[in-house]
Amino acid sequence: MTSNNDLTFITxxxxxxxxEMRGSDLDIMCVNKIFKVYENITTDNKSIVMYLLMETDDVKAGFTQLLVKQMGPEFLCQFCEELNGKHYFSSTLYxxxxxxxxxxxxxxxxPCLxxxxxxxxxxxxxxxxxxxPQASQWITRSNNSWPSYKVKQSIIKHGVLFVPVGVKGSPKEDIEWRISFSVGEKLLINTFTHTKLICYALLKILLKDVIATESECEDLLCSYFLxxxxxxxxEELPQSIWKPENLIPCFMRCLRRLIYSVDYSICLHYFIPENNMFENKIEGHARKILLDKLYKLHSYGWRCLFFSDQLSDFQVSMWMNPIEPHTLHTIEFAKIVNSKLLYLAFNVFYAFEDYTYLYQRGIDQTVSCHQSALKYLNTYVxxxxxxxxxQYVQLNSSRNSNKxxxxxxxSCLCTLLHNIYHDSVSGWLMLASFFYKVKQYSNALHIIAYSIxxxxxxxxxxxxxxSGSHYRFSDLQLSKKTSIVQLWKxxxxxxxxxxRNSGLIPIELQMEVEHKEYRISSIVYAYFLKILCHYHLNNVRQCQDCLQTLQIIIDESYCMESDIxxxxxxxxxxxxxxxxLGDSEHGESAQQAFMQSVELDPDQR
Known part of the structure; x- marks a missing residue:
């Protein structure tokens, strides 16, 4: 997703x-680059902070201990535990x-925070x-066409990750780490046909909406098993089987395999088959309840899917109100705009502060891209x-010459002129913020008026x-074959x-960016910035008018996000x-506004 000298973020x-499934959260793997793991070491390399060796003797398959071979700086010693005269990197302490x-x-x-x-x-x-070595047999195991040689090489080239969690109940749980093939699994899923992806999604829906609703079954199965x-x-079936006309047989085959796995309490890890993930997990009375439920669902055939309210509602709406193609696209557009996972993903993107590299790479990719759909996406990013x-360009510094x-x-102005293509307003307001910072209040007011x-x-x-008007307007735009990214604009x-530490935020809000990035509704910021400009121009009447409008906008939530x-x-x-604005009447109102803010979000710092 993003990367810097210390960390790489992987969705x-x-x-x-x-x-994007209903109720899903955003899972991000943060790879710490200061540690290096090896199978064996022949020479010392002082540039690496800490050498770690895999030690898999007397550890359950799929897990490992990390033996500290070369100790790094003293502060890293706090993560180590001693066992039989050796030092191990502790997953629990970390x-x-x-x-x-x-x-x-x-x-x-x-293993997560x-x-x-x-x-x-x-x-x-x-x-x-x-x-x-524990997964070496996977390289040569499949003689089918899936996964292809090229995909296998990409997975092997990436290597593996180690996640800080041990085998539950193990006497050495604190110093054990789980071996993760998360990136390899993403590469495999990228090869899925549409039919295979739908089968996977339907199994996940069935698990969350139907199977896991029983308290006894809630924690027995997870998406990883599916x-x-x-x-x-x-790996077993030819790729030609996974076609749209075979969707139901393919889905039922997957469901039967799940039943078989639960019945015999066996689900072998795909890369390390010696690891039976159902061992000591799917057993006893809970297993019997789960098995009964699965057999009952199977008795309904593919119609068992309609026990999920997501799919039963879809079935009814399709029969009662046939959906026009444009309406279907509009619904998809609304889903993308309101995607909390996409929004959270951008939070991580915004938190990444080394923009110089990403900025230059973004220009290169946009210029070199020949596919229009990707070009629009690159333009957006x-x-x-x-x-x-x-926001990191230093505009006012006493150490710099006038030149x-x-x-x-x-440089800042030129960059901001490229910042107006991801939506209709916020890029212009960032430009207005720039003019406010350089005290060109009249220019800022012109741009604010255009934004409003x-x-x-x-x-x-x-x-x-x-509302209906939103759907009709987006329908109109989609009928012109407008792409999603163009539609956002x-x-x-x-x-x-x-x-964080933005150079473009008004000094009146500087506290908000001292420790993290800061988000604000565009319409609210537009009127706030307008008030600031008129304040510095001593336009008292205009200040009062803007203030009244701002109060109305907030009270009526006009053009504002509904998020608390x-x-x-x-x-x-x-x-x-x-x-x-300073007088006693405004002071009382200010206090009320601050109290309302805290009432809505008590956890804010």
């Missing part, structure tokens, strides 16, 4: 596989140190760049990048409930995102504006 789970650094904003969830709202999981991993089953079947990159400051000014003119009722904000009023965080920030902005 995982459903979102990383290209599926997780707890990460939890401590998270300042009580996360909780431990298996999860935010308290349960929207995202971060697993801190260690990378081994070479393939491991994925493993499809991998094995894919480059537009977002420009908005972030420009250098002018060069920085031109684009905030019309038919436009869409993230996470808002779409026309229809979407995205929130404004200021990077944005509503809370809006009242905070209103409070700052009221406080700025």
């Amino acid at each position: 995982s789970g459903s979102f990383g596989e290209g599926l 997780k707890h140190e990460l939890l401590r650094k998270a300042n009580n904003e996360c909780v431990l969830h298996g 999860s935010d308290k709202k349960g929207t995202s999981d971060y697993a801190m991993c260690i990378h081994r760049t070479t393939w491991i 994925k493993t089953i499809i991998f094995w079947i894919s 480059l537009s977002v990048l420009c908005g972030q990159y420009a 250098h400051q002018y060069k920085q000014y031109k 003119s684009k905030c019309t009722p038919e436009k869409i904000c993230r996470f808002m409930d779409m 026309i229809m979407l009023i995205d929130n404004l995102t200021f990077a 965080m944005f509503q809370s920030e809006s009242y905070k902005i209103l409070g700052i504006a009221l406080q700025l």
Whole structure:
């Protein structure tokens, strides 16, 4: 996803596989580059912070211990445990140190740090760049056409990851690490035919909506087992079987294999078959209840899917109200705009601060791309990048000469002119923010007026409930064969995102970016910035008019995201504006606005 000198962020789970399932969270694997894992070491390499050796003797298949062969700086010793005269890298100590650094904003969830709202999981991993002997048989095992030689080589070239979690109940659980093939599994899923991907999605829906609703079955199965089953079947069957006309037989074959696995308590890991993932897990009374439920579902054939409310609703709506093709595309557009997983993924993207490399790479990819669909997508990403990159340009520094400051000014302005292609408003407002920072208040007001003119009722904000007029307008645009990215440029009023320590945020909001990025509703920021400009121009009447309009916008949630965080920030902005105007009446109103902000979001710092 993104990478810097210390960390690489890799999307995982459903979102990383290209599926957005109801109730899914965002899974991200954070690969720590300061540790290196080897099978054996022949020479010392002082450039590597800490050497770690795999030690798999007397460890369950699929897991390993990491023996510390070359100790790094003293602060890394806190992660080590001594056993039989040897030092091992402790998965438990490592997780707890990460939890401590998270300042009580996360909780431990298996090998992951999860935010308290349960929207995202971060697993801190260690990378081994070479393939491991435990999975060597996989390289030559399949003589079928799947996976192809090229895909296998890509998976082998990447190596494996180590996730900080041991075998539950093991006496050495604290120093054990699970071997993860997450990246290899993503590469395999990228080879799935559409039919195979649908089978996988349907199994996941059946598990979440039907099977796991029984309290006894809730924690017995997980999506990883379903994925493993499809991998094995894919290896056994010719690729020609996975065609649209065979969707039902393929799905039923997968369901029968799941029943077989539960019946015999066996689900072999795809890369390391010696690891039976059902061992000591699917057993006893809970296994019997699960098996009965699976057999009952199987008795309904493919119609068992309609026990899921997602699919039963779809069936009824298709019969009662035939869906026009444009409406179907509009619904998909609404899903993308309101995708919480996509939004969370961009949060990680925004948190990455080395924009110079990404910015240059974005330009290269956009220029060299010949496919129009990818060109639009690259333009979108480059537009977002420009908005972030420009925020790190030093505009006012006493150490710089006038000539250098002018060069920085031109560079920032040029970059921001490329920041207007990812939605209809926020890029223009970042440009207005730039003019405010360089005290060109009249220029800022012209751009703010243009931005506000684009905030019309038919436009869409993230996470808002779409009305009939929104669907009709997007239908009209889609009928012109407009791409999703082009449609965002026309229809979407995205929130404004200021990077950590942004150089473009007004000084009145500087506190908000001291420790993290800051997001604010575009329409709210537009009127707030307008108030600031008029304030500096001593336009008292205009300040009062803008303030009244801002209050109405916030009270009526006009062109605003429905997310509580944005509503809370809006009242905070209103409070700052009221406080700025200074008299006792405004002071009381400011206090009320701040209290309303805290009431909406009590957890804010």
